[in-house]
Amino acid sequence: MTLRYIVKHPDPVLRKVAKPVTRITPHIHKLLDDMAETMAAANGVGLAAPQVGILKRVIVVDDGEGIIELINPEIVEMSGEQDGPEGCLSIPGVTGDVKRAQYVRVKGLNRDGEPIEVAGEGLLSRALQHEIDHLNGVLFIDRAHTLYRTDAPQGSEKPVKARAVRADVVQQAFTKQGSVIQGSVNQGSLPLESTEKASQVKSHDLP
Numbered sequence: 001m002t003l004r005y006i007v008k009h010p011d012p013v014l015r016k017v018a019k020p021v022t023r024i025t026p027h028i029h030k031l032l033d034d035m036a037e038t039m040a041a042a043n044g045v046g047l048a049a050p051q052v053g054i055l056k057r058v059i060v061v062d063d064g065e066g067i068i069e070l071i072n073p074e075i076v077e078m079s080g081e082q083d084g085p086e087g088c089l090s091i092p093g094v095t096g097d098v099k100r101a102q103y104v105r106v107k108g109l110n111r112d113g114e115p116i117e118v119a120g121e122g123l124l125s126r127a128l129q130h131e132i133d134h135l136n137g138v139l140f141i142d143r144a145h146t147l148y149r150t151d152a153p154q155g156s157e158k159p160v161k162a163r164a165v166r167a168d169v170v171q172q173a174f175t176k177q178g179s180v181i182q183g184s185v186n187q188g189s190l191p192l193e194s195t196e197k198a199s200q201v202k203s204h205d206l207p
């Protein structure tokens, strides 16, 4: 197994729609093995093939109950709602609160090409939705209603850089200096609260 490089936002590969796997080959097995190892090394809950630069519909998820491998995953049922924190190995230093379905049922193929179904709620459901989003070029920052910086030192006046997130998300999330801090999810985090003050922000020069 080999650790693969995790592509970081805003690499355009993260915005592409991944292609279905049409044939299970040794390359797919190697990809699955490498993705599982790469996810574990990064302490991730999930990883999608585009995150290692491969535009194929392959994901791995590990919510602590063992690794789930899915080829060509498709959500066939979703219900309920949960609202909670999310991060992404491709977007270091940023977390966000995202509303997701509480329960999903997903069908796909296992590494032998056999049809399987995975159903889960809570974290597993969230991880499955997040990873399947990756296959469609969708990132959690597109869905987050609130974004937080986790790599800014507490009390730092260092401006939040637009590099980490989509520019229009940053514009919505920014408030003028001094009104940015509105409570903290994680120790030392600097929340970016999305507020109606977005219109004020538009005239504010972003880095």
Ligand SMILES: [Zn+2]
Pocket (backbone or CB within 6 Å): 087, 088, 089, 090, 130, 134
């Ligand atoms: Zn991700």
